[in-house]
Amino acid sequence: xxxxxxxxxxxxxxxxxxxxxxxxxxxxxIPKMLAASGSQIITVALRRVDTTxxxxxxxxxxxxxxxxxxxxxxxxxAEQAVRIAxxxxxxxxxxxxxxEVITDMKYLMPDNWETLKATEILAKEGxxxxxxxxxxxxxxxxxxxxxxxxVMPLGAPIGTNRGLETKPLIAMLIxxxxxxxxxxxxxGKPSQAAAAMEMGADAVxxxxxxxxxxxxxxxxxxxxxxxxxxxMAYLAEMADESTLARASSPLTxxxxx
Amino acid sequence: MELFIxxxxxxxxxxxxxxxxxxxxxxxxxxxxxxxxxxxxxxxWPTTELEDGDRLELLSFVGGG
Numbered sequence: 554x555x556x557x558x559x560x561x562x563x564x565x566x567x568x569x570x571x572x573x574x575x576x577x578x579x580x581x582x583i584p585k586m587l588a589a590s591g592s593q594i595i596t597v598a599l600r601r602v603d604t605t606x607x608x609x610x611x612x613x614x615x616x617x618x619x620x621x622x623x624x625x626x627x628x629x630x631a632e633q634a635v636r637i638a639x640x641x642x643x644x645x646x647x648x649x650x651x652x653e654v655i656t657d658m659k660y661l662m663p664d665n666w667e668t669l670k671a672t673e674i675l676a677k678e679g680x681x682x683x684x685x686x687x688x689x690x691x692x693x694x695x696x697x698x699x700x701x702x703x704v705m706p707l708g709a710p711i712g713t714n715r716g717l718e719t720k721p722l723i724a725m726l727i728x729x730x731x732x733x734x735x736x737x738x739x740x741g742k743p744s745q746a747a748a749a750m751e752m753g754a755d756a757v758x759x760x761x762x763x764x765x766x767x768x769x770x771x772x773x774x775x776x777x778x779x780x781x782x783x784x785m786a787y788l789a790e791m792a793d794e795s796t797l798a799r800a801s802s803p804l805t806x807x808x809x810x
Numbered sequence: 811m812e813l814f815i816x817x818x819x820x821x822x823x824x825x826x827x828x829x830x831x832x833x834x835x836x837x838x839x840x841x842x843x844x845x846x847x848x849x850x851x852x853x854x855w856p857t858t859e860l861e862d863g864d865r866l867e868l869l870s871f872v873g874g875g
Binding site: 573574575577580596597599600601602604607608609610611612613623624626636639643644646711738758760761 | 815816817834835836837839840841842844847849851867868869870871872873874875
């Protein structure tokens with residue numbers, strides 16, 4: 554398993570579970586979750602400070618060796634996403650950026666068209682762009698051509714924990730894209746993360762399911778094991794499905810009843 | 811002096827950026843400052859003077875997915 558690394562934005566990673574920092578009951582749970590899960594990439598967001606309240610610095614809770622993946626949440630247009638990305642990079646966050654452009658407040662569905670526009674601009678500026686999208690093969694090919702570092706198709710809407718509702722569409726991307734496919738959003742259980750990896754996804758991103766579990770540290774570990782199991786199964790090449798039963802022992806040579 | 815801080819018009823006493831940040835009691839370690847759409851790195855805060863009508867964004871990284 555140690556040899557099963559993947560390359561993203563020019564960096565090599567040995568853990569295929571990306572995590573997020575949102576929705577934790579306390580920021581102090583984050584470093585414990587990271588230690589338990591082994592996750593090497595974690596998302597953060599950028600917001601205006603609340604000048605009336607003292608705020609903690611979330612970056613204090615993320616070990617230096619973990620790669621920061623700032624997102625452009627809050628952006629309602631490509632222009633806003635580009636601005637947030639440039640601010641994040643200037644602020645010392647590195648070159649990775651998750652593009653999240655959402656105008657739909659009900660389902661938080663990503664705006665695929667604005668995301669493509671932002672990807673085209675930011676890839677040219679040397680960012681390692683990870684666009685969060687509704688899986689769509691023609692879109693994914695355009696993102697690839699635009700220089701995206703990966704495509705991040707949603708499994709189900711953010712925070713719904715409903716798993717791989719878009720499974721057949723994700724399969725199309727895995728089959729036909731050359732850049733990494735990272736399933737992001739909607740994964741609610743470790744078994745769903747394992748399913749994504751069994752399909753051949755390169756990685757998954759899980760935030761809500763870990764952060765809102767009763768024990769986020771243990772849940773982080775559970776997801777880590779599930780991602781590893783799914784990946785091992787994929788590499789071991791699973792047997793196919795069958796309509797008819799296939800006996801595990803010969804159907805002859807029985808003892809007399 | 812009047813300027814916009816995080817989108818809201820405010821009258822402030824201090825023209826100097828580092829003084830304004832101190833006046834607001836903000837944790838400078840966590841702060842990202844954008845002035846008129848340009849990021850101002852922390853080493854430049856003491857020498858940055860604000861003008862009437864400036865648009866200042868005081869940002870920080872927060873939890874997110």
